[in-house]
Amino acid sequence: MKKSAAATALFALWSLMGPVGLSGSMAQRELDPVTRARQAYNLQHFDEAVTLASVARQTPALANSASLVLARALLERFRRAGDVADVATARQALLSIDPARLVVDEAVELHLGTAELLFVDDQYGAAAELFEVALDRTGMVALGQRDHVLEWWAASLDRHAQLVPEAERQARYRRLLTRVEQEAARGPASVVVTYWLAAAARGVDDPDRAWSLVIAGWIQAPLISPGVAGAARATTLRSDLDRLMVDAIIPERARRAAPPSDPIALKVALAAEWTAIKARWVQ
Numbered sequence: 001m002k003k004s005a006a007a008t009a010l011f012a013l014w015s016l017m018g019p020v021g022l023s024g025s026m027a028q029r030e031l032d033p034v035t036r037a038r039q040a041y042n043l044q045h046f047d048e049a050v051t052l053a054s055v056a057r058q059t060p061a062l063a064n065s066a067s068l069v070l071a072r073a074l075l076e077r078f079r080r081a082g083d084v085a086d087v088a089t090a091r092q093a094l095l096s097i098d099p100a101r102l103v104v105d106e107a108v109e110l111h112l113g114t115a116e117l118l119f120v121d122d123q124y125g126a127a128a129e130l131f132e133v134a135l136d137r138t139g140m141v142a143l144g145q146r147d148h149v150l151e152w153w154a155a156s157l158d159r160h161a162q163l164v165p166e167a168e169r170q171a172r173y174r175r176l177l178t179r180v181e182q183e184a185a186r187g188p189a190s191v192v193v194t195y196w197l198a199a200a201a202r203g204v205d206d207p208d209r210a211w212s213l214v215i216a217g218w219i220q221a222p223l224i225s226p227g228v229a230g231a232a233r234a235t236t237l238r239s240d241l242d243r244l245m246v247d248a249i250i251p252e253r254a255r256r257a258a259p260p261s262d263p264i265a266l267k268v269a270l271a272a273e274w275t276a277i278k279a280r281w282v283q
Contacts, residue, residue, distance in 0.1 A: 034062050037069045046080070049073035057093075064101045067093040068109050075116045087120055108140055116152065124160035128153055135179075147192045150183060154196045161203065173203030189224045191237045199244060207252040214245045219281050245274055 033056035040049035050073045056066035074090035077083070094113055102110060115130035131153035134141050141149050154176060161172035177200035184193050194217040202210035217224075218241045225233040254267035 032056070032062065033059070034065045034069060037066065037073070041069060041073050041076070044076075046073045046077040050077065064097050065106060067097050068102070068106055068113060072109065072113050072116065075113070075120060078120060087117075091117060108134070111140075112149065112152075115156075119152065119156055119159075122159075124156045124163070128156035128160055131156060146183075147190050150180075150196075151192045154180065154192070154199075158199065158203070170204060173200055176200040177204055189220065191221075191225055191233050194220070194224055195237060195240050195244075198241060198249075202244065202249055202252065207249050207256065210249045211245070211253060214241045214249060215277055217241050218278065242278075246271065250274065 033052055037049045037052035037056060040046075040052055050070060053066045053070035053073060056062045057070065059066075071090040071093040074086040074093070078086040078090070090113075094110070094117060097110060099107060099110060111130060112134060115127045115134070118124075118127035118130065131149055134149050135146070135153060157172055157176050161169045161176075164172065176196065180193055180196045180200055183190075184197060194213075198210050198213035198217055201207075201213055218238050221234040221237045221241075222230075225231075225237065250267060250270045253270055254263045257263050257266045
């Protein structure tokens with residue numbers, strides 16, 4: 001599956017947030033195999049989650065819940081390792097589920113799992129629509145899961161935008177930018193919002209704003225994701241922003257330079273300026 005520059009390293013971010021839900025009546029099953037599989041999923045131990053959920057599926061009373069955890073763990077593992085067999089098994093697991101036997105939290109997970117499967121099937125437009133429903137519907141996505149769902153939605157819309165004509169592409173990136181700006185106004189900055197603000201600005205044909213957003217995001221990354229636990233996310237965010245700047249924003253700004261500017265020379269100068277900015281903000 002081909003990855004765009006805007007989504008390449010974001011697969012690493014997706015697995016760093018967005019737990020499979022566990023609340024309400026499900027909390028009664030803290031020690032059962034499905035709950036242990038969920039806990040492994042939330043810790044990003046996807047191999048363990050797959051193993052535990054596969055065992056739990058053998059118990060009829062747990063089969064639907066276990067199939068749901070299994071499917072989502074397999075889709076996460078596919079993003080990491082690229083084994084298409086995981087997608088096939090995830091599809092079979094999702095199709096085996098009887099929605100009537102799921103509790104409310106699990107019904108939300110099934111909705112999101114279906115959207116995730118559509119994404120890996122390259123059905124980006126359909127995936128974006130399902131993720132957007134989850135974002136828009138009050139109470140459907142828990143606060144701790146919102147960034148996770150936003151990340152999936154943004155990546156889906158980004159991929160879909162790359163498959164449509166230029167006129168339609170602009171509309172999709174405007175939709176993306178509007179949503180991310182709204183999310184930015186909701187509360188403290190996040191890794192997901194920081195990256196997609198810059199990527200969406202570039203997508204709506206505003207490389208100057210994208211340049212500024214990348215600089216601000218790169219400098220603020222350690223504050224957005226502080227502490228030892230957040231160090232990996234901060235590093236990944238900086239890497240993603242650097243790739244966006246070097247591969248997309250700098251070439252676009254250079255290409256747009258008005259005569260008599262030399263686009264090639266300007267590209268070199270912008271790259272040098274970007275390198276100098278990063279150097280000034282590293283201890």
